[in-house]
Amino acid sequence: MFSWDLVANAVVAGILLGGFYAAVSLGVSLTFGLLDIVNIAHPAFVILGAYAAYVMNSSFGLDPIVTGVLFTPLFYLIGAGVYRIYYGSFERRGEESLRGLVFFFGLLFIIEVSLSLKFGVDYRLVQAGYIGKSIDLGGGVGIAFRYLVPCVVGVMMTLALYLFLGRTFYGRAIMAVSQDQGALRLMGADPVQIKTIAFGIGIAAASVAGALLISIAPVIPSTDRDYIGRMFAITVLGGMGSIGGTLVAAVILGVVESLMSTFFGPSWSLAVSFGILLAALAVRPAGLFGR
Amino acid sequence: MTRQWKLLGWALVAAVVGTLALAGTGIFVARAADPIKIGLGMALTGGLSANGKPALMAIQIWKDDVNKKGGLLGRPVEVIAYDDQTNAATVPGIYTKLLEVDKVDFVVSGYGTNLIAPLMPIAMERKLTIMGILGLANNEKYKYPNYFQIQPSGPDPEANWATGFFEIAAKQNPKPQTIALVGADAEYPRHAIAGARELVKKFGFKIVYDKSYPPSTVDYTPIARAIKAVSPDIVFVASYPPDSVGMVRASAEVGLQPKIFGGGMVGLQFTTVMTSLGPMLNGIVNYDFWAPESTMMFPGIKEFFAEYQKRAKEAGVDTLGYYLPPFAYSAVQILGLGIEGSKSLDQQKVADYIRANEFSTIVGKVRFGANGEWAKSRVLQVQYQGIKGTDTEQFRVPGKKVVLYPEEFKSGNVIYPYSAAQK
Numbered sequence: 001m002f003s004w005d006l007v008a009n010a011v012v013a014g015i016l017l018g019g020f021y022a023a024v025s026l027g028v029s030l031t032f033g034l035l036d037i038v039n040i041a042h043p044a045f046v047i048l049g050a051y052a053a054y055v056m057n058s059s060f061g062l063d064p065i066v067t068g069v070l071f072t073p074l075f076y077l078i079g080a081g082v083y084r085i086y087y088g089s090f091e092r093r094g095e096e097s098l099r100g101l102v103f104f105f106g107l108l109f110i111i112e113v114s115l116s117l118k119f120g121v122d123y124r125l126v127q128a129g130y131i132g133k134s135i136d137l138g139g140g141v142g143i144a145f146r147y148l149v150p151c152v153v154g155v156m157m158t159l160a161l162y163l164f165l166g167r168t169f170y171g172r173a174i175m176a177v178s179q180d181q182g183a184l185r186l187m188g189a190d191p192v193q194i195k196t197i198a199f200g201i202g203i204a205a206a207s208v209a210g211a212l213l214i215s216i217a218p219v220i221p222s223t224d225r226d227y228i229g230r231m232f233a234i235t236v237l238g239g240m241g242s243i244g245g246t247l248v249a250a251v252i253l254g255v256v257e258s259l260m261s262t263f264f265g266p267s268w269s270l271a272v273s274f275g276i277l278l279a280a281l282a283v284r285p286a287g288l289f290g291r
Numbered sequence: 292m293t294r295q296w297k298l299l300g301w302a303l304v305a306a307v308v309g310t311l312a313l314a315g316t317g318i319f320v321a322r323a324a325d326p327i328k329i330g331l332g333m334a335l336t337g338g339l340s341a342n343g344k345p346a347l348m349a350i351q352i353w354k355d356d357v358n359k360k361g362g363l364l365g366r367p368v369e370v371i372a373y374d375d376q377t378n379a380a381t382v383p384g385i386y387t388k389l390l391e392v393d394k395v396d397f398v399v400s401g402y403g404t405n406l407i408a409p410l411m412p413i414a415m416e417r418k419l420t421i422m423g424i425l426g427l428a429n430n431e432k433y434k435y436p437n438y439f440q441i442q443p444s445g446p447d448p449e450a451n452w453a454t455g456f457f458e459i460a461a462k463q464n465p466k467p468q469t470i471a472l473v474g475a476d477a478e479y480p481r482h483a484i485a486g487a488r489e490l491v492k493k494f495g496f497k498i499v500y501d502k503s504y505p506p507s508t509v510d511y512t513p514i515a516r517a518i519k520a521v522s523p524d525i526v527f528v529a530s531y532p533p534d535s536v537g538m539v540r541a542s543a544e545v546g547l548q549p550k551i552f553g554g555g556m557v558g559l560q561f562t563t564v565m566t567s568l569g570p571m572l573n574g575i576v577n578y579d580f581w582a583p584e585s586t587m588m589f590p591g592i593k594e595f596f597a598e599y600q601k602r603a604k605e606a607g608v609d610t611l612g613y614y615l616p617p618f619a620y621s622a623v624q625i626l627g628l629g630i631e632g633s634k635s636l637d638q639q640k641v642a643d644y645i646r647a648n649e650f651s652t653i654v655g656k657v658r659f660g661a662n663g664e665w666a667k668s669r670v671l672q673v674q675y676q677g678i679k680g681t682d683t684e685q686f687r688v689p690g691k692k693v694v695l696y697p698e699e700f701k702s703g704n705v706i707y708p709y710s711a712a713q714k
Contacts, residue, residue, distance in 0.1 A: 009516050009545075017510045113336070120607025121340035123532050123558065125567035127681060132571055134544040144512055144544035217509065218536050218564065222338060226507040254510075261513035266504030267476055 002263070005140035010262040011255055012141055018254030019151025020216065022158050022247040024209040024227060025234040027202035030161070032232065033241040034178040035195055037086070037096070041104040043224035043231060044111035045203050049075065049210020050124075050219045051115055057126040064126045065153060068211025072204040079203025080196045082107065087192055108224065115221035123218040131215060150212035157205060158247045164201075165243060174198045178241055229274075237277050239290025249288060252276065326369035327362070327636065329354075329623065330389030331399040334406060337377025341532075341561070342615050343402045345599075345608045346424055347372055349616035350399070352598050353623045363630050375401050382409040390417065396636050397626060400424050402615070404478055411435065420629070420642040422622040423663070425615060427452075427482055430663045437642035438663040441622040443580060445668020446660045449486040453527065455672035455696030456554045456576060457490040460525050463707050467524030467550050471500035473514060473538070474529035474555070483529035483555040499523050506531060511541035519547045526551070532558025536568065543571050550708035553577040559675075560614035566683050572675035574712030576705065579673045581613050581654060582692040584702035591653040595620055611686060621652040672696040674705055676712055 024046055031039040052071045053064035062070075090100040130145035137143060165171035173194045176184045181191040213219065213227075234253060238245030253273045260269035280288060331350070334343030354370045362368055371393050375381045382401065389395045398414070400407045400423045407426035414421040415435050423429060423440035428448045430438045445451035460467055472487055474480030480503070491498055499521040504514060515538065518526060526549045528538050535558040542552065553575040558564050560579055565572065581587055599612045609616075625645060630636065633644035649658040660666035673692040678685065685691055693703035706712035 003520065006516060006520055010513050013510060013512050013516075020509075116336055116340070118607075121336070121344060122563050122607065122609055123341060123536075123561060124563060125536070127567065132540055132543050134546075142545060144541070146540065146544065147510065147512070218533050218567070220338075220341060223533075226509075258510065258513045261504065261508070261510075262517045265502040266508055266514055267502070270505050270507065 006262055007259075008139065008141045010258045012137075012143060013147065014255030014258030015251055016143065016147035016151040016254070017258060018247070018251030019154035020147065020212055021154075021230060021234055021250035021254055023150060023154030023205070023212050025231045025238075025246050025250055026154075026157055026161060026243070027205040027209065028231045029235045029238065029241070029243060029246040030174075030202040030205070031199055033235050033239075033246070034174060035198055036178070037083075037091075037195075037199065038101050039104050039199075039202070040101065040228065041082075041107040041111065042202070042206060043227040044108040045075065045079075045206035046210045046213060046227065047115065047219060047221060047224045048111055049207040050214035050223075051119060051210070052207065053211040053214050054119075054124045054126055054219070057128075061127075063128055064211040064215050065128075065149065065208070068208035071207040075207035076200040076204040079206075080200035082203065083196050083199035087195070112221045112224065119221070121220055123220055124214065125218045126214050128215060146216055150215060153208065153212055154250075155247065157208060158243060161201075161205070162243045170194070170197055175241075233274060233277050236287055237280055239284075239287030242287065242289035245287060245289030324366065326367045327364070327397075327630070328369050328371055328393060328395040329397050329399060329626070330371045330386070330393055330395035332373050332375035332382055332385035332389075332401045332406070332410075334377040334402050335372075335374035339377040339403050339406070341609070342425075343375075343377070344606065345603065345612055345616045346402045346619035348602055348606060348608065349595075349599060349612075349619040350623050352595065352602070353620045353627070357627055363627055364634065364636075368627070371395060375406055377406070379405050379409050382406060383413060386410055386413050397422075397630075397638075397641070399623060399626065400426065402619075404429060407440075411438070414438065418638055420626070420638045420645070422626050424619050424622050427479060434662060436646070436663075437638065439622075439625065439642075439645055439659050440663050440665075441618045441625070441654075441657070443618075443654075443657075443665045443669035445665050445670065446662060447668075448664060449482050450489055451486075451668035452483050452578065452670055453487050453490055453554055454668065455670060456527065456551075456578070457487075457494050457496075459576060459672055459695055459705055460496075460551050461494045463550065463705075468497060469499045469521075469523045470496045470525040470527060471518045471521065471523035471549070472498060472502075472527050472529075473500065473518065474503050475506045475531055475534050476503045477506050477531060479557065480529035480531070480555070484527075487527050487529070487554065496525065504534070506534065508534065508537065511537035512545055514538070515541040515545045515547045519545055524550045527554040528552075529555035530557060532561065532564060535559055536564060539568055539571050539575070548708075548710045551576055552709045562610040562612075562683060562686065565686055566681045569681040570678050570713075573678050574675065574706060574709040576672055576674045576695065579614070579671045579692065579694075580669075581617055582671065582673050582694055582702075583613065583687060584689045584692070584694050584700075586694060586700040586702045587655075589653055589655045590651065592617060595653050610683060617654050621654045621657065624652050625650045625657060669697065669700075671700065674703075674712065676703070676706060 031037045053067040056062040056067040090096045134142045134144045177191045177194045234249045238249035257269040333347045334340045373385045404426045407429045420437045425442040474484040535556040629641040629645040633640040658666045
């Protein structure tokens, strides 16, 4: 069954999938990778974003990705609010490790159940002009728009976050808070405020990621559970706190999944992806681009 | 004592006796009006809740219908339901509570194979009559005589599931030769693919692709491309809703064009999925249980859907409800007919009656065989034809889901090959 067409298609499909994985993992990379907050509820926020896209699409015919972008301020505020509660209840008292984890688990279930109560448990999908269409790149290689659009958006999000963290005052402050909060305080910056901003941005990214997710596949409130493992694996493989590393790790997992699905049977794809994670961590415990 | 006092005395005695008599009658009336309780656990949250909620709604509609007509054996019917959270571990506790605390008269299973399995030992130990709602081959091991299952899979569920799909494929001219089998690594798809492998041998096709995928797969285009690379004449897919959508979309995107496509895809029957995929469904031949075709209009079905669709809108569940709800209704409808027919609440008498009789239900005539499955399979194969756009209304009228199999319910002809139906 081997052919170079298939290899090229698998690699292209893997890169596109990787771009999407990067988009859904960016928030975790920011909150878990940089702030050390095990925000296990992040996938639930992504699903919340997916439902926002669904509502706007089914009620007003709005493109899901436009909705994702429009809802980022609201998600930012939700994220900032959640961090303040988390800080006040756990982090300030030094109880963030285990109780904080329970807090985010609870949040995940609350979001899931709330979505179930509000929207029921039926599968939800969106309509957009690019869903179900593809373009032929020549040489037998085709690209499905359903994956191309999320990939492009995912890469743009990564680039924007990378530039924000490296080039702006608040971005550098976020990088600083992840390294030494005490030193940051000496510079006259409030670590809690900086972390609030960072957490808010992480959750804002979930709004766009959710819109990308529902463009690719149908969603029910419990879909978040399929993504928890992948998000944290990508963050760890890329290197804690490395935004560029998140994109590289996401593409690696995407390409491996795609190649395995094409040539060795899809059953192997996840096992091999996570095998690569283990092997990479054995060689580089801090992840591919971790410090 | 004066005459007046005597009269007063007698009046007092009469009043006491009368009150007691009335009270006695009252007690008798209360007993007669005690409801017949039917208990169940149902997936109202968790992975199967998209089907569990509509199923419970259908059972509630049956209860209301029966009570409007005076109940069963002159007594009203009450349904007691708990959320099993799509978690098999909750099932023993729920049914023990139903039987011991709520003192239900009969139990009905939750939705799906995995939730029926833990109920079987409880039902057998207590010799209960048990109505199963869409379980695949739950009684194969136990052979429990008082188990009755409403999914129309037939006496050999694994093999009967896809028989129609293969019979239709084998009848085409020129006869397709090669087949790709693909399904999720999960309970139902494994059964369906195992049955399909047997049918491949029976009908003399050649397998050129036979692989499974994890249910959490996100991108189905590599799978569709790998199948396209081996150019099968038939693609048989056994999948759950998210992967059904993934496979249909990916096949459209990579241009996978076998001569026949479909078979065992769960989810294509759901309204939201049908309306979202729209014209991408055209040409797919897939299993189903009911379609709004003239051959499927059984007594009571229109009234049922009128009521169901009214309630579904408010509850945010499947709008049309063609897949599971009428069968959940029929399961309790048969239980009710069994109680009325045997004139008894005795588990064994009701079971004997159900086993011995044919029932006219809203999903047609139902008779159970030795293993509690339908005596004769009635898994339909339908083909999606002429779907335009994503409007829900088009799925209410005949001609969009044309019944191809079995012959007695056939409402139209197959469009062959698959690509011809997509034009």
